[in-house]
Amino acid sequence: xxxxxxxxxxxxxxxxxxxxxxxxxxxxxxxxxxxxxxxxxxxxxxxxxxxxxxxxxxxxxxxxxxxxxxxxxxxxxxxxxxxxxxxxxxxxxxxxxxxxxxxxxxxxxxxxxxxxxxxxxxxxxxxxxxxxxxxxxxxxxxxxxxxxxxxxxxxxxxxxxxxxxxxxxxxxxxxxxxxxxxxxxxxxxxxxxxxxxxxxxxxxxxxxxxxxxxxxxxxxxxxxxxxxxxxxxxxxxxxxxxxxxxxxxxxxxxxxxxxxxxxxxxxxxxxxxxxxxxxxxxxxxxxxxxxxxxxxxxxxxxxxxxxxxxxxxxxxxxxxxxxxxxxxxxxxxxxxxxxxxxxxxxxx
Numbered sequence: 351x352x353x354x355x356x357x358x359x360x361x362x363x364x365x366x367x368x369x370x371x372x373x374x375x376x377x378x379x380x381x382x383x384x385x386x387x388x389x390x391x392x393x394x395x396x397x398x399x400x401x402x403x404x405x406x407x408x409x410x411x412x413x414x415x416x417x418x419x420x421x422x423x424x425x426x427x428x429x430x431x432x433x434x435x436x437x438x439x440x441x442x443x444x445x446x447x448x449x450x451x452x453x454x455x456x457x458x459x460x461x462x463x464x465x466x467x468x469x470x471x472x473x474x475x476x477x478x479x480x481x482x483x484x485x486x487x488x489x490x491x492x493x494x495x496x497x498x499x500x501x502x503x504x505x506x507x508x509x510x511x512x513x514x515x516x517x518x519x520x521x522x523x524x525x526x527x528x529x530x531x532x533x534x535x536x537x538x539x540x541x542x543x544x545x546x547x548x549x550x551x552x553x554x555x556x557x558x559x560x561x562x563x564x565x566x567x568x569x570x571x572x573x574x575x576x577x578x579x580x581x582x583x584x585x586x587x588x589x590x591x592x593x594x595x596x597x598x599x600x601x602x603x604x605x606x607x608x609x610x611x612x613x614x615x616x617x618x619x620x621x622x623x624x625x626x627x628x629x630x631x632x633x634x635x636x637x638x639x640x641x642x643x644x645x646x647x648x649x650x651x652x653x654x655x656x657x658x659x660x661x662x663x664x665x666x667x668x669x670x671x672x673x674x675x676x677x678x679x680x681x682x683x684x685x686x687x688x689x690x691x692x693x694x695x696x697x698x
Contacts, residue, residue: 369523372516372520381506391463399425407420415441427460429463449464449489452464467492468491469493469524470494470496475491478491498517561595564681571686579602582599583600583607613634641660641663645696645697663692667681668680
């Protein structure tokens, strides 16, 4: 689809899609478009020829998938993939099919590039770097943090209130903070704790630690169930906290199940979820399944409550297990039932 005149076009859609659309609509202004393309390493004689109508999103490659952004005219062919969360999957077609299309464009004499815009802590960054090393020198890795800082340093937010709000949105939805605006206002962990009642902080830490230990106890039982075909994934405990506190599990070698406290939902924006009638706080303690490994059309029993964002399906676990230490067996049974009734029946 081509860009519309509305800079907030499709803004209320899923998180990553709305980020893509917003980035594209920022590119509608030639001045900002040239700033971005220069930062991406596109030569001036090439980006000067790129017009708004040369930029499209969600253009299908048939079997190869749907890239986030394609820039294409007589002189150039670029694909841009944006990843807004550190755990977002790097799909096979993004590693193979898209590269084939770019190489074909290069053979036809076009200036080409494959640009990944990622968080600085993106878990698949090393894999992208390996792709670069495999003689794919047209692959460029851009970190959102550096890109957004560059735009702010050039003060493009002063161009108009709409540009300013757009940058606010990108910073909030991708970085989950506004510290880029004023890097002097930074708090140490100790100072953050002092902003709250220390007793509340201590009790919260105790609950998180209990949940982590309880799930570790259940892990052995889950791995013993042959039909589940699970293997242990990463541990996210309090010292390694990023987006959740709990345990990852892999199915057929793919890390796609998380059990625990989904802390990323605390900062969840309404545009992140597909059902705005849901209260995300009800899903903090939950089972989360990566949607990429599930069938497009889900079959979930009516008695199982869930909601999904652009990456995961969340199924809440009974909150009583947050405080009741005597019912680990009941929590185990609940988790086993959900995996059996939801995950195994929908995994692709």
